[in-house]
Amino acid sequence: MAHDEFTRLLHRLHQAALDGRDLSAASAATAARLLHLQALTLSLRAASGTLEPLWGTTADGLGAGLEEWQYTLGEGPTVDAARTAKAVTEADLTTPAAAQRWPVFTPAACDTPARAVIAVPLRLGVATVGTLTGYRTTPGPFTVVHRLEFDAFARTALNLLLNTQPDTLADPTGTAPGPDVSLHHAEIHQATGFLSSRLDITIEDALLRLRAHAFSHNRPLSDVAHDVLAERLHLALDP
Amino acid sequence: MVTTEREVRIAQAVSDLAHRPADADPLELMHDLTGHAVALLAVRGASITVLDHSVVSYVTASDETSLRLTEDQIILDEGPCLDSARTRTALAPTDLAAHWPHFAPRARAEGVTAVAAVSLRLPQMLLGALNLLLTDPSSLDDGDMELAQMLADTAGYTLAHRRELADTAGVLAQLQAALDGRIVVEQAKGMLVGRFGISMDQALTGLRAHARAQQQRLTDLAAQIARGKIPAEFHPVR
Numbered sequence: 001m002a003h004d005e006f007t008r009l010l011h012r013l014h015q016a017a018l019d020g021r022d023l024s025a026a027s028a029a030t031a032a033r034l035l036h037l038q039a040l041t042l043s044l045r046a047a048s049g050t051l052e053p054l055w056g057t058t059a060d061g062l063g064a065g066l067e068e069w070q071y072t073l074g075e076g077p078t079v080d081a082a083r084t085a086k087a088v089t090e091a092d093l094t095t096p097a098a099a100q101r102w103p104v105f106t107p108a109a110c111d112t113p114a115r116a117v118i119a120v121p122l123r124l125g126v127a128t129v130g131t132l133t134g135y136r137t138t139p140g141p142f143t144v145v146h147r148l149e150f151d152a153f154a155r156t157a158l159n160l161l162l163n164t165q166p167d168t169l170a171d172p173t174g175t176a177p178g179p180d181v182s183l184h185h186a187e188i189h190q191a192t193g194f195l196s197s198r199l200d201i202t203i204e205d206a207l208l209r210l211r212a213h214a215f216s217h218n219r220p221l222s223d224v225a226h227d228v229l230a231e232r233l234h235l236a237l238d239p
Numbered sequence: 240m241v242t243t244e245r246e247v248r249i250a251q252a253v254s255d256l257a258h259r260p261a262d263a264d265p266l267e268l269m270h271d272l273t274g275h276a277v278a279l280l281a282v283r284g285a286s287i288t289v290l291d292h293s294v295v296s297y298v299t300a301s302d303e304t305s306l307r308l309t310e311d312q313i314i315l316d317e318g319p320c321l322d323s324a325r326t327r328t329a330l331a332p333t334d335l336a337a338h339w340p341h342f343a344p345r346a347r348a349e350g351v352t353a354v355a356a357v358s359l360r361l362p363q364m365l366l367g368a369l370n371l372l373l374t375d376p377s378s379l380d381d382g383d384m385e386l387a388q389m390l391a392d393t394a395g396y397t398l399a400h401r402r403e404l405a406d407t408a409g410v411l412a413q414l415q416a417a418l419d420g421r422i423v424v425e426q427a428k429g430m431l432v433g434r435f436g437i438s439m440d441q442a443l444t445g446l447r448a449h450a451r452a453q454q455q456r457l458t459d460l461a462a463q464i465a466r467g468k469i470p471a472e473f474h475p476v477r
Contacts, residue, residue, distance in 0.1 A: 014294060125419075125425070125462075126426060126466055185310065186310060186421075189426045190426070191429060193425070193427060193428060193429025193430035193431075194432055196433070196465075197429070197431075197433030197467070198433045200467075203466065
């Protein structure tokens with residue numbers, strides 16, 4: 001049963017995130033297959049809102065290639081999902097409406113086997129941390145069940161993403177500096193808000209700043225957050 | 240028969256939990272449930288835990304200390320708030336030291352020595368638990384436990400009947416909204432602490448009071464503040 005297999009995948013990845021594993025714990029190919037997609041990519045929102053590829057399937061022409069196109073063009077479903085913080089779907093990339101929506105991206109996508117696309121923002125409170133994008137080679141609407149499953153995978157991927165080095169994926173066995181039940185730590189989100197107001201930067205940039213410090217000093221994010229709130233650690237703008 | 244002041248306050252609490260607009264904020268509802276529990280019962284604090292994809296998560300707490308003590312249990316993977324969310328049954332006031340050796344010392348440091356819980360249930364499903372943090376196991380009697388269960392049930396019915404989405408998927412969507420919303424609230428609290436130099440508790444009280452005064456959803460106000468737009472008329476301490 002594909003559904004059972006998907007539920008088991010989610011559960012295993014949820015546990016992996018609690019154990020401090022990063023995105024390398026998840027096989028993009030397996031996730032794509034269980035989500036009935038031919039390509040799946042995760043883009044990270046870096047400083048000043050630029051997107052970077054972080055994880056995904058490696059199918060020729062699909063996925064990574066189309067993501068790179070979007071970053072360069074500043075146009076497309078991934079870019080829209082990151083900018084608007086809302087889910088974006090296009091059921092048929094060959095239609096005039098799709099071409100009108102993304103005048104440069106759509107023709108480029110149609111040169112590949114991609115025919116339908118779904119992109120959801122990875123949100124932590126009001127911060128958009130990245131985007132999960134899926135491509136399908138057959139046109140057609142995404143059903144409610146597909147959307148829910150895509151959302152569920154996106155949430156799990158977000159947990160793993162928070163354990164992932166901001167600049168690069170670590171080696172396949174790499175782990176974050178100690179288990180960090182990130183989403184359970186209210187202090188991480190409090191410190192993000194605190195830093196955002198003290199440094200007068202966006203909540204996204206404040207989170208990046210916290211994570212950069214945690215990784216460069218090999219400390220759990222929750223410890224860094226605690227010290228920031230206790231005003232024992234004063235983070236300046238530059239890492 | 241004389242109506243006591245406490246009876247009036249109980250009726251007000253039930254009325255407050257039952258009468259919510261169609262687009263009510265599920266996180267706000269659950270937060271208010273913890274607030275009413277603290278106001279009406281001899282408890283140190285209250286929190287709500289749920290089972291989310293077979294993992295226990297906290298939804299909200301009446302105050303920062305209760306939030307920390309609930310988080311501590313999730314991190315230690317031990318404690319009454321975890322057990323109550325997993326079993327989703329009521330827990331009579333129970334002494335901590337005898338059952339949860341790792342969590343008990345942390346709780347004692349905050350003056351909490353016992354915990355009770357009632358289930359957070361909807362007509363069609365069990366969600367989790369309303370946890371009551373106690374300074375003394377004898378501070379709640381059977382009648383108090385019944386009162387706590389009735390408050391939780393009132394909030395549960397309101398959650399289930401909102402937008403006529405009385406189906407499981409609709410309820411789960413609201414639960415997810417509450418879980419997402421709590422992060423927004425924490426970000427907003429941090430923002431307010433950074434700006435006004437107040438405590439986290441004062442930030443939360445200020446948020447709730449402002450949302451109520453402006454008839455704005457708690458999560459919406461928190462999102463606005465977390466994006467750096469603090470309303471000019473916002474008063475950090477009321």
